[in-house]
Amino acid sequence: MILQLAFKNLLRNRRRTLLTEVSIIFGVLVIIGTGNFINGMQRDWAKFEIDSSTGAFQVEHRDYQDLRKSETLKVTMGSGAELVERIGKMPNVRAAFGKLNFSGMVSSGLKSTFFDGRGVDVARQKQTLSRQEDLIVAGKSLDETAGGVILGEDLAAMLGIRIGDPVTIVVRTFHGGLNLTYGTLVGTKNGRHFPSTIYLEMRLEDAQRLLRVGDRVSQVVVGATDFNAIPGMMRHVEAALRTDSIPYALRGYAELIPIYAQAIASFKVISAAVGFVLFILVGGGIGNVMAMAVMERKREIGTLRALGMEKNQVRRLFLAEGLVIGVIGAAAGLALASVLTVFIASHGGIHLPPAPGTTQELIIFPQMDPFMSVFGVSMPLLVGVVAAWWPASRSANLNPVDALAED
Amino acid sequence: MQQKRCTKRRGWGIRAVPLIGMLLMAFVPLAGLAEEITALQILDRADDQWDLNLRNATVELEFLVYRENALRKTYRMTLKYQDTDHVLAETTFPPRNEGEKMLQAGRKNYWLFLPNINRAVRISESNSLSNSDFSNTDLLSPRLSKEYTPKLLGSEKLRDEDTYKLELSARDESTAYARIIYWVRKTDYFPLRRDFYTFSQQLLKRLDMKASSPAVAGAPHGMPDTFVMSSVLERDKKTVVRYVKVTPGTGFPPETFRESALMKR
Numbered sequence: 001m002i003l004q005l006a007f008k009n010l011l012r013n014r015r016r017t018l019l020t021e022v023s024i025i026f027g028v029l030v031i032i033g034t035g036n037f038i039n040g041m042q043r044d045w046a047k048f049e050i051d052s053s054t055g056a057f058q059v060e061h062r063d064y065q066d067l068r069k070s071e072t073l074k075v076t077m078g079s080g081a082e083l084v085e086r087i088g089k090m091p092n093v094r095a096a097f098g099k100l101n102f103s104g105m106v107s108s109g110l111k112s113t114f115f116d117g118r119g120v121d122v123a124r125q126k127q128t129l130s131r132q133e134d135l136i137v138a139g140k141s142l143d144e145t146a147g148g149v150i151l152g153e154d155l156a157a158m159l160g161i162r163i164g165d166p167v168t169i170v171v172r173t174f175h176g177g178l179n180l181t182y183g184t185l186v187g188t189k190n191g192r193h194f195p196s197t198i199y200l201e202m203r204l205e206d207a208q209r210l211l212r213v214g215d216r217v218s219q220v221v222v223g224a225t226d227f228n229a230i231p232g233m234m235r236h237v238e239a240a241l242r243t244d245s246i247p248y249a250l251r252g253y254a255e256l257i258p259i260y261a262q263a264i265a266s267f268k269v270i271s272a273a274v275g276f277v278l279f280i281l282v283g284g285g286i287g288n289v290m291a292m293a294v295m296e297r298k299r300e301i302g303t304l305r306a307l308g309m310e311k312n313q314v315r316r317l318f319l320a321e322g323l324v325i326g327v328i329g330a331a332a333g334l335a336l337a338s339v340l341t342v343f344i345a346s347h348g349g350i351h352l353p354p355a356p357g358t359t360q361e362l363i364i365f366p367q368m369d370p371f372m373s374v375f376g377v378s379m380p381l382l383v384g385v386v387a388a389w390w391p392a393s394r395s396a397n398l399n400p401v402d403a404l405a406e407d
Numbered sequence: 408m409q410q411k412r413c414t415k416r417r418g419w420g421i422r423a424v425p426l427i428g429m430l431l432m433a434f435v436p437l438a439g440l441a442e443e444i445t446a447l448q449i450l451d452r453a454d455d456q457w458d459l460n461l462r463n464a465t466v467e468l469e470f471l472v473y474r475e476n477a478l479r480k481t482y483r484m485t486l487k488y489q490d491t492d493h494v495l496a497e498t499t500f501p502p503r504n505e506g507e508k509m510l511q512a513g514r515k516n517y518w519l520f521l522p523n524i525n526r527a528v529r530i531s532e533s534n535s536l537s538n539s540d541f542s543n544t545d546l547l548s549p550r551l552s553k554e555y556t557p558k559l560l561g562s563e564k565l566r567d568e569d570t571y572k573l574e575l576s577a578r579d580e581s582t583a584y585a586r587i588i589y590w591v592r593k594t595d596y597f598p599l600r601r602d603f604y605t606f607s608q609q610l611l612k613r614l615d616m617k618a619s620s621p622a623v624a625g626a627p628h629g630m631p632d633t634f635v636m637s638s639v640l641e642r643d644k645k646t647v648v649r650y651v652k653v654t655p656g657t658g659f660p661p662e663t664f665r666e667s668a669l670m671k672r
Binding site for chain 2: 105
């Protein structure tokens with residue numbers, strides 16, 4: 001009965017109600033849309049980095065993070081091939097590969113500089129990181145040919161060398177002596193996850209021989225068959241390695257991708273701020289509509305009160321009007337946001353231009369974010385009721401005689 | 408009587424022939440060993456020439472870094488040399504690097520003190536010295552016989568001087584260079600050249616040593632005082648270390664060569 005009355009009352013001033021609904025729908029659309037975009041970006045950015053550089057997670061020596069700068073080779077893991085093989089057979093693991101991190105000097109014969117290098121199992125890396133080759137800027141990625149070297153694009157430019165030119169690499173070995181090898185530049189690389197000015201990559205076997213470390217590796221990079229299965233995989237691998245009492249530690253993609261966690265947290269703060277602003281705007285809009293209704297309908301309220309309508313009934317009527325406005329706006333906003341999300345996702349997503357100094361564009365497929373959807377829908381309902389409360393109370397407290405005497 | 412004496416002498420002589428022969432035969436298998444000892448002796452004498460002449464001495468030196476055949480950087484250092492395991496090098500020029508110290512406080516125990524952060528950090532013997540072609544061990548540890556096993560490859564003329572050519576093999580893999588080919592002057596055992604090879608048997612660096620004429624103040628006659636290090640990493644790059652003044656018999660307080668005392672000075 002009250003809802004019917006509320007609905008009819010709203011239709012009495014259709015233009016004003018429509019404008020209010022448009023603002024609510026827009027607010028809900030922005031909140032849910034932003035949430036869906038950030039949700040999609042979080043997932044697609046992570047997948048992009050997982051497939052091109054970090055893997056789903058990495059297994060490393062427990063002390064690796066503490067000592068990787070001072071004792072890089074001392075915190076490597078022995079029997080690397082066996083460890084990779086073992087992890088590669090675990091559930092939901094697409095593939096895994098061993099990586100050996102080291103540093104040294106690289107030279108073109110005329111210029112030399114420091115590098116931060118890694119030796120990678122080329123064949124397994126291709127299976128694990130499906131988009132790894134996207135990072136190649138010139139030349140090709142490493143193959144099974146010994147002596148091939150990939151440099152960061154800026155490092156190659158600094159050394160003044162081109163594809164096919166020889167490079168000399170000098171390192172300190174596992175035991176502390178110096179070692180040298182000659183290689184050939186086969187490609188240059190660029191990416192967000194490593195500084196291109198010091199990046200060097202070579203075959204794992206070449207790096208292990210150069211560093212005289214046997215088959216030790218610094219990290220095992222693990223690829224997942226299913227993005228959603230990553231947390232479960234990590235728990236499984238961690239449990240399996242813990243039973244061996246081996247001092248390993250696991251690091252997930254969120255920790256491995258530079259600025260990922262901070263960026264996502266920042267985006268969430270931004271979307272919360274946008275939500276708060278819309279909360280105020282939408283609330284103000286609904287409150288204004290209700291206040292206007294009370295102002296315009298004083299005589300009507302007086303009549304209703306004179307006919308015996310209780311204060312609470314009058315208050316509920318106005319609250320119901322606020323709720324109806326909110327429900328309609330929320331439902332329409334949710335529907336519109338959902339349609340837009342599905343439409344964008346099914347039409348190639350949103351293409352973000354490559355970050356400065358990189359060539360890979362990031363494609364975002366917006367994805368429904370349950371939390372932001374609930375927030376986006378409940379916000380106008382809550383705001384509708386809260387914003388209608390003051391005008392509703394004011395109308396309920398009107399003296400019927402005064403209200404009827406109103407012009 | 409005379410005849411008897413002669414007979415006796417002749418008898419001793421006859422008996423001596425097989426004895427000498429036996430002695431010779433006994434020493435023949437030691438000929439190879441004698442060569443190894445000789446190589447070690449040569450290395451020891453070369454080490455002594457350096458080590459003993461510098462012991463308890465203060466050396467002022469210049470460090471000239473050339474890039475693309477042009478002088479790019481000049482450093483000046485004071486080297487306090489107590490013995491082969493205790494050496495302190497302090498930079499006195501340029502002002503930006505003034506006060507930086509490199510310390511060898513025992514075998515393979517190297518420290519770098521940076522005054523701008525007031526911290527001493529442990530460094531490796533194979534770390535580059537002031538971004539030059541020298542590594543720490545090249546400048547701070549002249550005694551090679553501790554780290555390498557020598558083998559005499561023969562004699563060779565180098566810069567018109569007769570030299571012993573030695574091959575030094577690292578005793579273990581923690582040593583900076585796997586192999587050094589070493590030329591030592593025959594007349595006074597002063598070193599003239601070292602070629603440094605890595606564990607992959609590739610030549611990495613060459614150190615040429617020369618004595619100035621007239622000799623640097625305080626340095627023994629003939630002792631090399633100019634050291635030119637070149638590397639395969641950069642063809643047009645070299646680093647020259649030149650002794651400017653040697654003050655022998657300085658003597659240092661024991662704490663001079665303690666890592667804990669680096670920051671107090």
